[in-house]
Amino acid sequence: MANSAVARVGRDAISETLGREIVDGAHRSGAVLTLESLQQRFGVSRTVARDSVKVLESHGLLYSKRRIGLVVTAAKHWDVMSPSVIAWRLASADARGAFIELTQLRIAVETEAAALAAARRTEVQAHQMLDLAATMRRLGESEQLTEFITADIAFHRLMLEAGGNSMFAALADVVAEVLSGRTQHGLMPTRPMPEALDAHDGVARAIADQDPREARRYMEVLVDEVRSALEE
Amino acid sequence: MANSAVARVGRDAISETLGREIVDGAHRSGAVLTLESLQQRFGVSRTVARDSVKVLESHGLLYSKRRIGLVVTAAKHWDVMSPSVIAWRLASADARGAFIELTQLRIAVETEAAALAAARRTEVQAHQMLDLAATMRRLGESEQLTEFITADIAFHRLMLEAGGNSMFAALADVVAEVLSGRTQHGLMPTRPMPEALDAHDGVARAIADQDPREARRYMEVLVDEVRSALEE
DNA sequence: TAAGTTCTAAAGGTGTGATGTTTGGTTCTG
DNA sequence: CAGAACCAAACATCACACCTTTAGAACTTA
Known part of the structure; x- marks a missing residue:
C-alpha cells in the first residue's frame, strides 16, 4: 500500500x-494554499490535510476562506507564545532573533517570578532551591558545564513553579531552551562567573527567607x- | 434539515x-470523552466533532488516544498563554485567579518593555506616546473614566509594540483585557491617581528621550x- | 462609461460509510 | 500463574457526494 510517487x-x-x-517565510503573508495542493504534495486525503490545517489555524498561522483557500497570516497575528510556534521560530532562519526575544521575555518574567516565589514557596521548595544553588556552585567551580546547565535549568524551573502563577510556570520550558541555547549563541562564558553563582545563592536564600x-x-x-x- | 432533538x-x-x-473544571484531568458522545451531544457529524477536538488538542486541553477516546489533560499542560485559553479562563469560575495571574504577567513584562521601547522607538512613536500621556492626564483629571481607559490601553499597546519584541507585542491584548477589567475587579480607583498620571508622563518622556x-x-x-x- | 445586477465556478465545509490501525482487556493455554 | 493469542473499542484515514459561500466575470442598464 506504499505510495511510491509522493513521500507519504x-x-x-x-x-x-x-x-x-510559514514561520520561516517560505510562504509570505497573504500567500494562498489549497487543500488540494496539500493533498497532492503530501499524498494524503482531504481529512488529513484539513486536520493539519486546523492546527495551524488555531495557532494563527493561517485561516481558511471559502472560494479562496488557505491564506497565510501576517506574523503579527501568530500565536507567538505557543510552544509550537516558539519551536518553529527557533528552527527557522531567524532562530537568533527568536532567541533574543525569548531571552528578553525570560528577563522580564524572572525578576517578578523570584519575588513571587519568595512569597509563595513551600518549605520543600525552599530547601530544593538552596540545594540547587549549592550544586550549581560546585559544578560551576569545577567547570562541569553540561551538568551545571542541567542544575541551572532545574533551579529556574523550580523558581518559576514556586510562585504559583501558571503562566510563569509555563515559561519553564522556554527558559530551559534559552539556558541551554546560550552556549550556541555565544552568550555564555565557558566558566560561570562567580558573581552569577553568588546571585543564584542570593536568590535561593532570599526565597528561603521569604524576602x-x-x-x-x-x-x-x-x-x-x-x-x-545581549547587547554585544 | 433542522435537527429538532438536539440544539444544533x-x-x-x-x-x-x-x-x-474543561478550563472550568467540568471535566477533570484524565476524564475521557468520545467523538461519538460529542456527535450526540451537539448533534453534529464526525467531521465537525473532530474539527473541534483538533482545536482543543492543539491548545493542549486534551489529546486523543486510540481505543480510549479523548483524554482531558492536566492543567499544567495547557497552552496557558494562548489567547483562546486565556479567554476561557477569564470566563471560568476562577476568572479572578486568571485575572491575577495575567496582572502579574503584565507587571513582569511591562517594566522590561518600557526599557526596550526607549531603546527602539521610532520618532513617530515617541510623539504618539507623549500625546497619549497628555490625553490621559486630561481625561483622568476630568474623570472621564471610559475614555481614560481607552487612552490607557492605547498607551500601553504602543509601548509594547515600540520595543520590537513580538512576544511583548502579543501581550497587548492581554494588557488591554487587564486594564479594562480592573474596574470590575476593584483594582482601580474611580479617579486615576495623580501619581499614576505623572508616571505615565514620565514613561513617555523617558521613551522619547531614549532613556x-x-x-x-x-x-x-x-x-x-x-x-x-493586588495584595489587598 | 460607470455602476449595479446576475451568474458561475472554485474552494472550503459537512455528512457518511467503509476500512485501517492501535491497544487495553480478556481468554486461552502450557 | 505467566505468557501468548485473540477480540473489540475507539480513533485515523480514505473516498465520495453534496452543501454553502463568494470572488470575479459577464451582463444590464442608467
Whole structure:
C-alpha cells in the first residue's frame, strides 16, 4: 500500500512542516494554499490535510476562506507564545532573533517570578532551591558545564513553579531552551562567573527567607548580566 | 434539515463550549470523552466533532488516544498563554485567579518593555506616546473614566509594540483585557491617581528621550501601584 | 462609461460509510 | 500463574457526494 510517487507523511508531520515553512517565510503573508495542493504534495486525503490545517489555524498561522483557500497570516497575528510556534521560530532562519526575544521575555518574567516565589514557596521548595544553588556552585567551580546547565535549568524551573502563577510556570520550558541555547549563541562564558553563582545563592536564600524584595534584587543582578551579554 | 432533538451548533461553538468546560473544571484531568458522545451531544457529524477536538488538542486541553477516546489533560499542560485559553479562563469560575495571574504577567513584562521601547522607538512613536500621556492626564483629571481607559490601553499597546519584541507585542491584548477589567475587579480607583498620571508622563518622556533606565524607573512606579492593589 | 445586477465556478465545509490501525482487556493455554 | 493469542473499542484515514459561500466575470442598464 506504499505510495511510491509522493513521500507519504503522517498527520503531525504535515503541520510541523508547514508550520516551519510559514514561520520561516517560505510562504509570505497573504500567500494562498489549497487543500488540494496539500493533498497532492503530501499524498494524503482531504481529512488529513484539513486536520493539519486546523492546527495551524488555531495557532494563527493561517485561516481558511471559502472560494479562496488557505491564506497565510501576517506574523503579527501568530500565536507567538505557543510552544509550537516558539519551536518553529527557533528552527527557522531567524532562530537568533527568536532567541533574543525569548531571552528578553525570560528577563522580564524572572525578576517578578523570584519575588513571587519568595512569597509563595513551600518549605520543600525552599530547601530544593538552596540545594540547587549549592550544586550549581560546585559544578560551576569545577567547570562541569553540561551538568551545571542541567542544575541551572532545574533551579529556574523550580523558581518559576514556586510562585504559583501558571503562566510563569509555563515559561519553564522556554527558559530551559534559552539556558541551554546560550552556549550556541555565544552568550555564555565557558566558566560561570562567580558573581552569577553568588546571585543564584542570593536568590535561593532570599526565597528561603521569604524576602521578595531581596529575591528580586539578586535576580536583577543575574538578569543584568544577561542583558549586557545581549547587547554585544 | 433542522435537527429538532438536539440544539444544533456551529463548528466553533463546540470547541468554545468544550474549552470553557474543561478550563472550568467540568471535566477533570484524565476524564475521557468520545467523538461519538460529542456527535450526540451537539448533534453534529464526525467531521465537525473532530474539527473541534483538533482545536482543543492543539491548545493542549486534551489529546486523543486510540481505543480510549479523548483524554482531558492536566492543567499544567495547557497552552496557558494562548489567547483562546486565556479567554476561557477569564470566563471560568476562577476568572479572578486568571485575572491575577495575567496582572502579574503584565507587571513582569511591562517594566522590561518600557526599557526596550526607549531603546527602539521610532520618532513617530515617541510623539504618539507623549500625546497619549497628555490625553490621559486630561481625561483622568476630568474623570472621564471610559475614555481614560481607552487612552490607557492605547498607551500601553504602543509601548509594547515600540520595543520590537513580538512576544511583548502579543501581550497587548492581554494588557488591554487587564486594564479594562480592573474596574470590575476593584483594582482601580474611580479617579486615576495623580501619581499614576505623572508616571505615565514620565514613561513617555523617558521613551522619547531614549532613556531606558528612566523609562524602567517610571514604569516601576506604575507597576508598584498595581502590585499593592493586588495584595489587598 | 460607470455602476449595479446576475451568474458561475472554485474552494472550503459537512455528512457518511467503509476500512485501517492501535491497544487495553480478556481468554486461552502450557 | 505467566505468557501468548485473540477480540473489540475507539480513533485515523480514505473516498465520495453534496452543501454553502463568494470572488470575479459577464451582463444590464442608467
